[in-house]
Amino acid sequence: MAIILKYQPEVLHLQKAYAKLTAMLPNLAKIKAQELSNSLTNSLQELDTERGDLISAIATVVKALGKLSKLSIAPDVAVMKRFLNIHGSDISKANYISATERTRELLADYNAKADVKAAALALNLKMLFDQLSVVNTQFAMQFLQRTADEAAQEKVDARAIRTETDAVLTAFFDAFEFCSLEYDEPDYATPANELNDLIAYYKTHLKARITRKKGGKVVSTETPIVPASSKVKL
Numbered sequence: 001m002a003i004i005l006k007y008q009p010e011v012l013h014l015q016k017a018y019a020k021l022t023a024m025l026p027n028l029a030k031i032k033a034q035e036l037s038n039s040l041t042n043s044l045q046e047l048d049t050e051r052g053d054l055i056s057a058i059a060t061v062v063k064a065l066g067k068l069s070k071l072s073i074a075p076d077v078a079v080m081k082r083f084l085n086i087h088g089s090d091i092s093k094a095n096y097i098s099a100t101e102r103t104r105e106l107l108a109d110y111n112a113k114a115d116v117k118a119a120a121l122a123l124n125l126k127m128l129f130d131q132l133s134v135v136n137t138q139f140a141m142q143f144l145q146r147t148a149d150e151a152a153q154e155k156v157d158a159r160a161i162r163t164e165t166d167a168v169l170t171a172f173f174d175a176f177e178f179c180s181l182e183y184d185e186p187d188y189a190t191p192a193n194e195l196n197d198l199i200a201y202y203k204t205h206l207k208a209r210i211t212r213k214k215g216g217k218v219v220s221t222e223t224p225i226v227p228a229s230s231k232v233k234l
Contacts, residue, residue, distance in 0.1 A: 007191045017175040024165045030156045040146040047139040052092025054132045058125055059089040065123060076119035083116050096143060103136045
């Protein structure tokens with residue numbers, strides 16, 4: 001739209017097609033707001049990863065110490081093994097709500113049992129449990145905030161809006177091609193080249209994102225593709 005605006009829709013005989021495209025912007029903005037959710041999404045993912053890493057670190061240390069022959073720590077290792085067997089070390093594989101609740105139960109049990117707390121202190125695990133408590137509390141608070149934010153957002157039919165936008169955009173390009181053949185003036189080649197450069201820019205980035213997704217990366221929370229403003233010389 002910025003490219004066409006620069007070359008003036010009325011000069012290109014594209015006023016109606018351009019106006020229909022402009023009319024789609026408010027609904028497209030609603031899709032963006034709905035799908036990006038808010039800035040808490042990336043923070044929640046980071047906190048969830050840290051939570052999983054902390055639980056994994058505790059289990060790893062206990063397992064490693066269990067292989068040693070230091071009899072002085074054997075009782076503490078046994079206590080921690082029983083504790084972890086009760087709560088499981090696969091919490092990180094659970095969904096957000098389940099992982100948060102299971103971690104809360106683990107920490108409540110930890111704080112309620114003097115022998116577990118003593119064993120954690122003896123095995124230098126107290127710092128990990130303390131940090132796990134901080135992270136799980138932060139996650140729970142931010143998850144509630146994101147839920148509230150999403151509830152306040154207007155829900156839109158993204159598929160329907162995309163379908164309509166595709167139709168309008170296709171009609172616009174058809175009109176552009178028709179006018180470029182119908183009128184000898186003005187210059188249609190220059191804006192066409194800029195449009196093609198812009199489209200190629202986004203196709204390249206989207207192709208890379210698809211490759212990352214196939215490789216197991218979570219791309220739904222990635223930062224949006226940076227607009228190719230350098231391609232549009234206003």
